Amino acid sequence: xxxxxxxxxxxxxxxxxxxxxxxxxxxxxxxxxxxxxxxxxxxxxxxxxxxxxxxxxxxxxxxxxxxxxxxxxxxxxxxxxxxxxxxxxxxxxxxxxxxxxxxxxxxxx
Numbered sequence: 001x002x003x004x005x006x007x008x009x010x011x012x013x014x015x016x017x018x019x020x021x022x023x024x025x026x027x028x029x030x031x032x033x034x035x036x037x038x039x040x041x042x043x044x045x046x047x048x049x050x051x052x053x054x055x056x057x058x059x060x061x062x063x064x065x066x067x068x069x070x071x072x073x074x075x076x077x078x079x080x081x082x083x084x085x086x087x088x089x090x091x092x093x094x095x096x097x098x099x100x101x102x103x104x105x106x107x108x109x
Contacts, residue, residue: 002040003038003039003064003065003066004038005038005039005040005041005077006038006039006077007036007037007038007041007063007065007075007076007077008034008035008036008075008076008077009034009036009067009069009074009075010028010034010073010074010075010076010081011032011033011034011035011070011072011073012028012032012072012073012074013026013027013029013031013032013033014026026072028074037065037066037067038065038066038067039064039075039077040063040064040065041062041063041078042061042062042063043059043061044059044060044061044062045059045060046058046059046060054109055109056107056108056109057107057108057109058105058106058107059105059107059108060085060103060104060105061103061104061105061106062102062103062104063075063082063101063102063104064100064101064102065099065100065102066097066098066099067100068088068090068100069084069088069102071084071086071087072084075102075104080106082104082105082106083104083106083107084102084103084104085103085104085105086103088101088103089101089102
């Protein structure tokens with residue numbers, strides 16, 4: 001499989017909330033670590049949910065990489081930020097290279 005796209009993987013940084021709860025909030029800001037990986041992006045379908053006062057467009061994408069990505073990380077590519085939907089799948093074919101398949105979601109609006 002060829003990976004022609006350069007994806008930026010953003011790993012969230014845990015930040016304690018104002019009440020010091022044991023489960024911290026995750027932030028993806030400029031201080032979050034980023035790494036560039038080779039990947040292949042494919043667009044999927046999109047929906048426009050009927051929500052009063054907001055016209056959001058939700059688009060599903062698929063990404064393939066040779067590097068593991070976790071469910072809490074985000075992908076930045078082509079000026080967009082994608083959330084990983086669920087746990088990424090690890091594929092190890094009998095003949096070929098191990099690769100990872102990610103279901104991504106992009107929300108606009």
